[in-house]
Amino acid sequence: MMTKLLLLGLLIHCSVSFSQEVKKLRVSAYDGTVITGYVDHGAFLNFTGPNINASLNNSRFVIGMLPSVRFRNDSGTTKDSFITPNLGIGFTYSYKIWAIQIPFYYNSKTATTNGKWNIGLGIGLRLDSFNKVKK
Secondary structure (H helix, E strand, O other), X not given: OHHHHHHHHHHHHHHHOOOOOOXXXXXXXXXXXXXXXXXXXXXXXXXXXXXXXXXXXXXXXXXXXXXXXXXXXXXXXXXXXXXXXXXXXXXXXXXXXXXXXXXXEEEOOOOOOOOEEEEOEEEEEEOOHHHHHHO
């Protein structure tokens, strides 16, 4: 887990090194990005929520919260629902209309398992770029 956090910190540091060329650095309540991907033996669909983002030409770097719907079929005697709402955190990089994301989700402690963070990978679309493409 510590290695993953150090890797994320390095990734953030590298993206901040562009700060002299960044055109916009802002905080927003949402970002028009829809992502689907894989985490913890299941899928997710999320939308970038409250975040800090920076734009550089056609690229956008986003760090923030990810309101999500997770799809996971549990195996065992006790099962969660197949569809569950969830809130994650993560890093999203988008270029023009395409976006790639590294989300982190927390699974709570239960009677049989300890709570732990899970890292995922997702790909999606930056919806606000469609307006730019039409112009």
